[in-house]
Amino acid sequence: MKYANRKKAILLLSDGTIFHGKSIGIEGTAFGEVCFNTGMTGYQEIFTDPSYYGQIMVATNPHIGNYGVHENEIEADEIKISGLVCKNFSFNYSRPDASGSLEDYFTKHNLVCISDVDTRALVSYIRDNGAMNAVISTDGKSIDELKAMLKEVPDMNGLELASKVSTKEPYFVGDENATYKIAALDLGIKKNILRNLAKRDCYIKVFPYNAAYEDLAGFNPDGFFLSNGPGDPDPLVGAQKIASQILENNQPLFGICLGHQVIALAHGISTYKMFNGHRGINHPVMNLIAGKGEITSQNHGFAVNKEELEQHPDFEITHLHLNDGTVAGMRMKNKNCFSVQYHPEASPGPHDASYLFDEFIENIKKSKN
Structure with a gap:
């Protein structure tokens, strides 16, 4: 052989x-x-x-x-x-x-x-x-x-890596005549996220990780998306500022994984490095709003502080990881904003979480009425 x-x-x-x-x-x-x-x-x-x-x-x-x-x-x-x-x-x-x-x-x-x-x-x-x-x-x-x-390799804790994987220049995905326009901040975005948005009648403009809110808003989008990505979310001060500005203007916002963590940090809720992250395609999650379980795809080594999130008056926990009770999803009570720690676009057999993209579109519809 x-x-x-x-x-x-x-x-x-x-x-x-x-x-x-x-x-x-x-x-x-x-x-x-x-x-x-x-x-x-x-x-x-x-x-x-x-x-x-x-x-x-x-x-x-x-x-x-x-x-x-x-x-x-x-x-x-x-x-x-x-x-x-x-x-x-x-x-x-x-x-x-x-x-x-x-x-x-x-x-x-x-x-x-x-x-x-x-x-x-x-x-x-x-x-x-x-x-x-x-x-x-x-x-x-x-x-x-x-x-x-x-010994010379830096520790993942405190390490900013979004700049290593983000696009250098903005680009477009989808039909320019689509019903909805989405401004997506690329912190390490997966192609299948863009496919899921495009097939829901969205035209997406993807922006580099270091873009300013004015850049995203200049596209005149109907909604904003903060993507997944690698590394520690804490150093992403620019992305956190964008999240704050989006919500100050009462615009629809959806975040996945790293984007989910950025939204929490933008509101003073800390994140932490996990002893071992969640990486697999069969992680059980409880949807607390619907009272149903979901089988999900996950890939993260950082998580949102559950105690701080529970104490924040503007947030509620929407999803919990059933293996260890960590936060798997959250939404704001007074803003058009929600996020999840897992990957609804991955669809590794189960399609339990694909409804989250539909919820994002419904939130956009409500904001336009």
Whole structure:
């Protein structure tokens, strides 16, 4: 077999713990915060999700690459994860309409991947000891070299990363003759969010993360959207200011994930880095307004402070994560504004949360009457 004698590879955690594996054939060294995703499918969407920028992904599904890649299953034009750790890497794929192999896709984007790692042991270790920085290496660097390099990697807490993934120039999505116009602030926006808005008769103008409120308002939108994205929301002072100005002008606002956190921070409600984030496609959420449960897709390492949110007179919690009771959604009592911590656009089989886009459109309709 072509890959029977693959090179040895290594994963080094910042606390000195070492896991061994094999290179899939791309030599190099990659750094980032190590995290894991429990999804059984959707690996291409995960790898291209801008919210994963700066992170080394551990796949809990034992088989990665078995259905290849498809050009329509991307959330950004480039891979966004720093590197991949998996158990079994499939060099061959079996899906008839795949556009290529995952190996070729990684080679094109020069992504370092190590396989044959005991991912069950690794995930258990991360769960017990928390998220931390790590390095994966396939090019023969010594442990001492890697430890020295790893010390220079910044901690995710306090790290602003939206600027690394946001568009540099504004662009448009959808039909310019659509009924509704949406101004979207790109903090790391996923393509499928834009698709969901466009298919609901919206024409979207996407703005860079550092745009001003006047830029967004100049589009004369019917509603505003704050996107998902990577890193700590606290340094995004400009985005927080935009959220405040939108609501001061009583305009409809919808936020997802990082955008949800930005809205909270704009109103003096703090966020915090989680011991381990939520990353997967089957996270249970309770809709407190409807009294119904939802199966959701999630990807975040920061969360909104629940106690502060409960005490804020202008907000109410609308959704709770059923595994740990963290805030999964909120809305303002006196403004046309709501947000969620999870991803209604992901639709990884369940479509439980897609109604949130419809609610946004309904809020826009109400504001126009």
